[in-house]
Amino acid sequence: MxxxxxxxxxxxxxxxxxxxxxxxxxxxxxxxxxxxxxxxxxxxxxxxxxxxxxxxxxxxxxxxxxxxxEIAGLRLVDETPRAWIIEAGAGEVWHRLVAWSLAQGWPGLENLALIPGTVGAAPVQNIGAYGVELQDRFHSLTAIDGLTGEGFELDAAQCAFGYRDSVFKHAAPVAPEGAAWRRGMGLAGRAIITRVRLALPKAWRPVIDYLDLQKKCEETGVPQPDAQQIFDWVCAIRGAKLPDPAVLGNAGSFFKNPTVTPEQCRDIIAREPRIVHYPMPDGSIKLAAGWLIDACGWRGKSVGRAGVYEKQALVLVNRGNRADPEASVTGGEVMTLARAIQTSVYERFGIRLQPEPVVV
Structure with missing residues (x-):
């Protein structure tokens, strides 16, 4: 320590x-x-x-x-007739885990390639991309209660995963004096995730429903890509759309894609026929937040040293000098820009965008 x-x-x-x-x-x-x-x-x-x-x-x-x-480590902990169970230390880089698992011949994480961050943060955010979310591959995790030092494990149900959401984003309700704390009712500010386990399916099939991946299938003439091909495609797509944080500071996708009812979607389509939208299994419709922001004219605009990326309106970037503490963007500038975007989208579409990053 x-x-x-x-x-x-x-x-x-x-x-x-x-x-x-x-x-x-x-x-x-x-x-x-x-x-x-x-x-x-x-x-x-x-x-x-x-x-x-x-x-x-x-x-x-x-x-x-x-x-x-900074807890490290990648290993296979179990193998069942249905899946390989792998474990990663919470301090491991997420993309390194994805590449390592594929190198071992265990597919399943390829759609999640190049998502920035560490493994321990993945369950908190329930990260997802190109039709796959962490909860689709999640097995269990190990954590430590930051208040007592007690270790515990949680399965998927106990993590209460939602769209970019989990039990780790919600505070536990205040219990009556003398009442026992019940794990799973909110773990924000309490759970310290140390290791994460994933179940990678042996009966693997490609997840290529997203438009960008469909286009890759058409361009390459490969209708049923293998996991390595999907990995390579996702890396190429993300590399073309998203800036490298080491070159241009950013926090990836800044807003969640909002969901609306079919009726709301039909109303928006009547006014904006080109809006990008995806039907969800529960009957709701997911709208592309980047498209909404772009439609409001924010692509390439700046507020102070915070800007909207020219190639992807969903990404806010640092237009200052990230090597110089005096010339870099401030958190205040980023949030001022974010609030201005939220106001524009709400005034035009009646939709409130929710930020993805944690504001500290």
Whole structure:
């Protein structure tokens, strides 16, 4: 366990926002996590778990204790007639896990290639792309209660996955004095995920329903691609649409794709026939947030040093100098731009866009 005071965070968040952690603890094992809990008494002081910093907007220096998650490790833990069960440390880079699993001959994560961030953050956000979400491959996870140091495991049902949502985003309700805490009722600010397990299906089939992947099938003349081909296609598509955070600071997709009723969708289509939309299994319709933002004229626009990416309106970027704390974008500029976009979309379409990143 390594403790740092007044630690700079500009290189620890993909937006490149200049901020500092009053106290940062680097944890490389479960023992490190428990040592931090004991030393800093997290039951009395708030804490913040930082992975790859790819889904956060820092609006100032971080006063809560920052636990920098660096637990590593990739391994096969079990094999059943239906699936390979693999495990990754919460500090592993997500894309490295995807590439490693394919190299072992275990398909299933290829649609999730190049999603930035660490493995431990994936269940919190229920990450997803190109027709696959984490919950589709999730098996279980191991976590530590930040208040007590107690270890526990959760399965998919206990994680309460939703669209870019999970039990880790919701605070537990305040229990009556003397009442026992019931795990699964909200774990924000309490659970510290240390290891994640995924079930990769042996009866694999390609998931290629998304338009971009359909186009790749047509362009290449390959109607039934294998997992490696899908992986390569997804990497190419994302590389063409999304900026590299190491070059142009960003937090990936900034807004969730909103869902509406079929009636609402028909009303919007009557006014905007070209709107990009996808029917969902529950009967709702998912709208492309990037299209909505683009239709409001935001592509390429800026507010201060925060801008909307020219190639994908769903991505907000750092137009300042991310190598210079004095010239980089601020969290305030990012959120001012985000709120202006939300207002535009609501005024035109009657839809409230919800940000994906965590605002700290």
């Amino acid at each position: 390594l403790v740092q005071k007044n630690a700079p965070l500009q290189q620890a968040n993909s937006f490149g926002i200049a901020a500092r952690a009053l106290t940062l603890v680097r944890v490389a094992s479960e023992d490190d996590v428990r040592a931090a809990i004991a030393r800093f008494d997290l039951a009395r002081a708030p804490f913040f778990v930082l992975g790859g910093g790819s889904n956060i907007v820092l609006t100032g220096d971080v006063k809560p204790l920052v636990l920098k998650m």
